[in-house]
Amino acid sequence: EVQLLESGGGLVQPGGSLRLSCAASGFTFSSYAMSWVRQAPGKGLEWVSSISGGGGHTYYADSVTGRFTISRDNSKNTLYLLMDSLRAEDTAVYYCAKGFVDLDYWGQGTLVTVSS
Amino acid sequence: SYELTQPPSVSVSPGQTANITCSGDKLGDKYACWYQQKPGQSPVLVIYQDTKRPSGIPERFSGSNSGNTATLTISGTQAMDEADYYCQAWDSSTVVFGGGTKLTVL
Numbered sequence: 001e002v003q004l005l006e007s008g009g010g011l012v013q014p015g016g017s018l019r020l021s022c023a024a025s026g027f028t029f030s031s032y033a034m035s036w037v038r039q040a041p042g043k044g045l046e047w048v049s050s051i052s053g054g055g056g057h058t059y060y061a062d063s064v065t066g067r068f069t070i071s072r073d074n075s076k077n078t079l080y081l082l083m084d085s086l087r088a089e090d091t092a093v094y095y096c097a098k099g100f101v102d103l104d105y106w107g108q109g110t111l112v113t114v115s116s
Numbered sequence: 117s118y119e120l121t122q123p124p125s126v127s128v129s130p131g132q133t134a135n136i137t138c139s140g141d142k143l144g145d146k147y148a149c150w151y152q153q154k155p156g157q158s159p160v161l162v163i164y165q166d167t168k169r170p171s172g173i174p175e176r177f178s179g180s181n182s183g184n185t186a187t188l189t190i191s192g193t194q195a196m197d198e199a200d201y202y203c204q205a206w207d208s209s210t211v212v213f214g215g216g217t218k219l220t221v222l
Contacts, residue, residue: 045159045216062117101164104161104170106159109158
């Protein structure tokens with residue numbers, strides 16, 4: 001059974017940093033691209049970033065380019081999202097998902113709140 | 117940047133057919149997929165590569181994509197299908213979601 005478990009969310013001040021993790025199990029992690037998608041309170045889904053299975057290719061939404069860094073450790077079956085220079089508008093539930101376009105499995109999400 | 121446009125809301129009576137559209141420039145030249153999200157839950161993939169259903173998704177869900185419009189069709193809509201639906205496509209190494217459509221079954 002595929003499982004994705006995010007962690008690392010919380011309250012952070014504007015300008016601060018946070019690292020999210022996503023522990024994956026139930027599939028060959030290194031064979032699949034992985035993505036982060038966020039959802040601000042009461043709003044729709046917004047793609048944030050994706051990374052290829054080997055980690056050599058990364059993709060970012062314009063809204064986070066230069067501030068967020070996606071990475072993965074295939075030896076630990078874990079996906080990461082390092083978020084720097086956080087803004088109020090980054091407040092959202094962050095989901096990790098398996099795949100790049102066809103996101104066939106999603107985690108339960110972790111809430112990031114950026115506020116002073 | 118590429119944009120996908122969905123109607124904010126669609127209403128349907130139980131047992132009837134619901135059609136949810138997603139519009140984008142030359143969307144038919146790309147693959148579209150659809151997600152269902154119920155309140156308080158994570159999204160679920162219901163259609164991928166325009167027309168394919170993941171295992172476990174009921175046959176009443178179907179999709180099409182041509183020209184500038186992709187369509188999610190739910191035949192024989194049930195109360196349990198009431199949810200938000202999002203289309204998604206890929207363009208120039210960027211993934212794009214539509215704004216979402218709230219499907220009300222009444």
